[in-house]
Amino acid sequence: MSSASLPPTGRAIVKNVLSGDTVVLRARPQGGPPPEKVLSLANLQAPRLGTARDPEKEEPYAYESREFLRQLLVGKEVAYKVEYTTSTNQRDFGVIVLQHPVDGESNVNRLAIKEGWARARAADGKRTATDEQEQLAILEAEASANQKGIFRDTGAAARTVSYDVKDDARAFLEKHKGKPIPAVLEQVRDGSTFRVLLLLPDGTHQYITLMLSGLKAPTYRKGVPNVQDLVEEYGEEAKYFVESRLLQRDIKVVLEGLSSNDNFVGSVQFPAGNIAEALLAEGLAKVVDWNITLVTGGPQRYRAAEQKAKDKKLRLWKTWAGKPRVAGPEPEFDAVVTRVISADTLIVESAATGKERRIQLASIRAPKGPEKKEQPAARDASIKEYGYDFEAKEFLRSRCIGKPVHVVIDYVKPAEGQYEERECATVTQGSKNLAELLVSRGLADIIRHRKDDDNRSSQYDSLLIALDRAQKAQKGIHSPKDAPLHRISDASATVNKAKQFFPFLQRSGTVAGVVDYVSSGSRFRIYVPTQNCTLTLVLGGIRAPKVGRPGEKSEPFGQEALDFVSKRVMQRDVEFSVEGQDKVGGFIGALYITINDERKNVAAMLLEEGLASVHDYSASQSPNSHVLYSAEKGAREAKKGVWKNYTETEEPVQEQKFDESKPLETKDVIVSNIEGGGRLFLQVKGADLNRLEDLMSRFAQHHQSASTGAHQPRNGEYCSAQFSADDQWYRARVKKTNPDKTYQLIYIDYGNSETVPSTRIRPLDPSFSTTHLAPQAIEARLAYLRVPELDQDYGEEAYEYLRDATENRDLVAKIVGKVPGVSSPQALNVILYDKKSLTSAGGESINERVVRDGFGTVERAIVKRLNAEAKTVDKVAAWSKAQKTAGNKTVVERMVDAQEEAKGARTNMWRYGDFTEDDE
Template identity: 45%
Template sequence: MAQHHKAVVKSVLSGDTVILRGKPRPNGPPAERLLALSNVQAPRLGNASRDDEQFAFGAREYLRKLLVGKEVTFVPEYTISTINPPREYGSILLANGDNVAHLGVQQGWLKVREGKSKSNQDDEAHEQELNELRLLEEEAQLTKRGQWNTDIDGSRQVSYTMEKDARSFLNTYKGKPLDAIIEQVRDASTYRVLLILPDQSQQIITLFLSGIKAPSCKRDNLPSDQTDTTPSEPFGEEAKYFVEVRLLQRGVKVILEGISQGGSQNFVGSIQHPAGNISELLLANGMAKCVDWSITMTTGGPLALRKAEKVAKDKKLRIWKDFVAKEKINDSEFDAQVIKIVTGDTIVVKTKNGTERKLQLASIKQAPRGTGSTAPGGSAKSRDVKEVGYQFEAREFLRKKLIGKQVHVVIDYKKPAQDGFEAKDCATVTLGNNNIAQQLLEKGLATAIRHRKDDDNRSHHYDQLLIAETKAQEQQKGVHSTKGQPIVRIVDASENMTKARQFLTSLKRNQRQVAVVDHVANGSRLFLWIPKENCRLSFVLAGIRAPRVGKNASEKSEPFGPEALAFVTEQCLQHDVEVEIDNVDKTGAFIGNLFIGGNNLAIELLNKGYATVHEYSANESRYANQFFGAERNAKESRQGLWENAQFEDEQQEQQATISKAQEAVLQPRHEYIDIVISDMVSGSHFFVQVINPIEIKQLEVLMKDLTVYYKNRSEPASRPRVGDVVSAKFTEDDCWYRAKVRRVSAEGIEVLYIDYGNSETLPLSRIQPLASQFKSLKPQAQEAVLSFVKSPAKDADYGVECMERFHELTAGKQLVANVDARENGVLCLTVYDPVQSTSAEASINLEMVRDGQAIVTPKVRYAAAYPDIIKSLQEAENAARRERIGMFEYGDITATEDDF
């Protein structure tokens, strides 16, 4: 009696031939055995040089689905050794005892092979076996099963090579799950795959698993006259067996994702199987490694693969048995403020303890500099700059995105000093949830560094960086563009006085210009870039002088020179600012005022005691009173340069008087006045006329007399001085009004109409000295602000909207206001519409806050006297923030009251 054996069917070669696998062995994969079914024959499968016989693939598929991966009982019967290689024949029984050959004949996929018995089986038993098979074959013929079905085409359309361009094939099916059968496992990450396309045609391809690489294996499918002498890599055979028992000749879904390296006809993709992801299983068991070149192609992203690899590394499984984790760098993660952009991939940050650190963005490098670029002073004839390529765009992107912002820094690795370059900390920098390096790559403003396979000195978000670069390449952005490189030309407007004067008119045309501070030389001298005019210039703050700073270590700085330089650098360097240009000096430097966050930098320096007023130039400025007031404040508080100054008794007594007055202000005031709004500066800053019947009548009479008096007068007026009260002819109605001179410049004379609060700049021809009979009536317009609240400046974000809302609430109305305080001649008012109410809960101040058009400023000096009002205002602001009203429509604003 023939001996029965147990085995697992590894694969099916054809409708009548299988490969059986024995039990696993401790020193390697299990033994294999090829077995053909005796007494039956299936149609022959074709190959690249010959076509299939009819129904050959159907017969193979029937047997594959029936047997692959299952444990069976097989009975070897005989071997034919006259063929090469010798072939063994026998019977295969399923777990329930069914004979596989009988089932194949019954289903019409096998034919009976006539002939004498070649086994030890006697002729009678052999004939009985054949008769039983014949009966099953007749049944299949009668019922038209399998290959006996004449109503269907038993052939298939299959390509063993890629007949059309692989890239075109990929573009057609990329990202689409295709039915497939794993025909061969070359190694654990390389397969021979039969794709079943949507039109039911078939394509044989070689598929590399995306994102991973398994150890190579000795080839076992070479022609009989060839042998592979290359040994398998460690764990290669084990990994191959791991895949074979799970995927070989299983039906799966294949997602094509790319072409393999070198532009060959082989593909990269992922395999979907209900039992799990084979790539993740290989990585988690230490049988493969992640590879950078294809991991970004992986459907679903690289994160799951990296996590699986980390599991194996932590456990030191198989190929990671000698793995040593990289030691964590001390102080490797912290928050810091970006204070400078050095290049398109390098920044300087300041940590919370005040330490400055230079960081290079990990795993990226800035775009190359284009041919023809020049640096400032690169030409003997000109100091103009020409920059070709994307370095300028990269620096500008980083500056706009990061300068002055708080970022999170993770040091990924340290690059040692080499080839004359300094050592560098290479880090991942994130702003909120945004990886800055990733954003540079997405815009094509940098390229990813290609690290060696064994190099762990890389960004911990390296995969995302590669994905970002691939996206930019596909969209042909930045350095990946097929267009010519951009060229930026920046003219040096301060090269000399002649050149500076050519720019002066256009720079003065607009009252304020947006600028970027490129460099700070000292507290009052800066170098600016004006984007609109595309020029670079030297800029000096008008009206003040800051202490000089030594040009080198051997040159001594003036007292508080370094402090002034540090203050301006921190406030302004590479920030967007606004400038007002007044004039140029003999060196070509431009003179004017600079505003950062709405604050005049010169006044800030004076308040800190880091500068002194230059009296001659200050008197020519519209900000003269503010300059002198700021310097006086610094003297009184002994700030900076004035810390050791000695004050006169009179000054000390004056300060004591002011202090007593301030203490008195802390008592709540109940001083109600009737007003109308005569002009607006912002949503919380305006001019009012206090309603006094007698004075109103006097003003009406004055205006009539003023019109008559100046109607026919054309006396040549001498140039007025700042602070003079004059008669000015208003542009809109050509009527004469009382006005005060604010500023005298080459552009004209800026005046404030003292009875209404509006202002404009006029030529000298529209100015006349004010006759004495018109000076007796006090100015009717008083400058005022809403108490405890503040709206953005007119030219700031939401400034116009705030003014419009304030206009809706006040225009054409007689209002009631409580004078909460007087600050330097400015009324601090809580304003009510008497038609509505005069309670704190119904004030226009509160309406502005509730509508999201103002923020609460509880730190004003007189706020302590009005706790209930402050509380109501803060509750209104919180409600506006929650409901995203007005300024808060996109969430909480980042600006503070000092920015308004």
């Protein structure tokens, strides 16, 4: 601050407001920080503010009085005049005049009293009151009569304010971290350290010391008791740069961390821009690595701003010569780790170019695996052994895969023998040097360079210190104990090996793992820590384009599919479920990755991008089939990827094929809803159905507190809907939007359908989406049968018969295949059995009972096939009669037998004879 002072009269800019009756004025800058003057408003007195030393001295309305002046004056040019100066403390008193009047008044002294934020000072009794003092007294009386300002409530208490974080600073940070908090910047200590008043949501005020994250301005320390003054070059300029823009302005503070002495670290938001970026761009501050990762929005903008100042050689960078290029155009860059090859080798993707680079950590050597000994011939060759090499690689993977790092190329190791040229670098994550972390934990050794060898890590001394600590503590490879032995089995080495693991994996539901390698868009190598094994997982329900081997051509979009999943799941922590096995030892199932706290199905992600297509047969057997078909439909409509040139055509409905010589998939089910025509909805018993109970409990609680109001969804959209029968909320999907703004819905977990108004619909919260739990109601039809619709003869009777046979019963469904031509992609043809009557030989199915009791007929295609085999209907009847004692009838044959019995006994639908003759 300049030692010069402002003249007693003139024009100035209001720098800040100390209280409701005292301000700090400054001149316009000319070649440096300008002179200042503290001026108190004459003939009035505002309520006193408390201080950190004497907080109890704060009077009611003191803060509001100060706020009135702050919002009125800060940053504005005013006219001022010093009327007198006290002899005891040389305090100047005077008048301030605005350029533009407020409510017809430009005299700030009068405005403060007129609005009730100060009291007029009475004459001291020795002198006659001046005209101005009399005028101020009149204004005070009017403000009091109108109950303005301090006269609103004479019993009001002072504000609740804390000058220190009395509770644990860490707890305060966790409570408010990442949330923009309204604040006023009260003091600028230096260009990157401020005193800030936080205006907390509960109405209380909190003073804190705030250090800007990601940068450090030159030190400005002057007039601190018992501490030597220190003003670094450009320190005063940086301080003024911030003061002129932010001092006593309304800002928002985002708390991001704590410094070593428990000062808060964070960012400042204000309408004119980012003060941290401005300081960096003007060369008034430098980026610091220790907290750059805390910056909201990431460090890229800060580094870019600093680089601009470097390029222009501004202020702090006036002598900057630039670092000589070591390896191409990016000797130093920000990147994201995409793969960990070993404890000393990473693949990173440059944030600037988007290109991948293979980086070796400078001056360190990864630990070796266990020594290979002569293996007995009987030893399982599918088991591999690892030591500290596994622990070191896993340490790096878990710490930095997919995370931002900063890379500084220290040297380039030339190609030698079978080794290619290698870029050796110091890689830091935040303030942590990855190489130093490995060495300090005994998970890597350092390379001993020759004294004249400058090709070494720029942090070589730090590595030596870390090595010394690890050796003294006998950590990792320096331990006298035997190295750990990790024996990892290959569960997909052979078909028989896979069969040993299959029952456990299938029963376990979802299993945690790590993607170790990606072969194609739908084929993955996964490490399963709980089982100490690796396995091959093939995504069920989809087909991804193949990637050609070296020298071969890939299928269209094969490489794109591989790149897409590799970028998202390579070496990431994942979950997977197993549904089946292939013929070479691989497991078929689903893979899930959590991205931004959302659990996503990788197969669905590929389908959404048009980088795969649904495989109908396997999709129909997958519990995620609806998700897969919906994802493919979206990509097809958007013409993404493989659907780029797709033209939708009407596909002919294929006749349902059946082959009873093959074993059928069997599931324990319950019937959740029945419709006419033999259509019904099934819920498969198991872990997902148990999860549905938990979901519905949370669903009900959510809708007790969720906001009300009509929602107008699109066709096909998932939503929450209030079922009219019980007024409870369920997950639903829109089947059709009616002209009268009502909506035809299907409740996806139970199968019920109804039409409701928009007032009974809300958006589906993402935490209850089908990516977290697939729809639990599966549409099905009684296989091989025709059952009358509700509006046909015996339709109502057939519906009631089927309800009696299935309602509240434990059933077993044998799945024949998909129902052709239905709207739901996962609709199944099933043969239903009552679990109580099911025998090892099969027993009588519900399908058969429906036919025998005359409430359904066998499909004509099946009867025609048997007619063709027997040549005539009479021979079919004779053949059927002969089979009754054979004991080896198929399900279809039993149904035909049952139909002949019903026809002969004229049961229900057959009451008036063979009505099917008219259809021939």
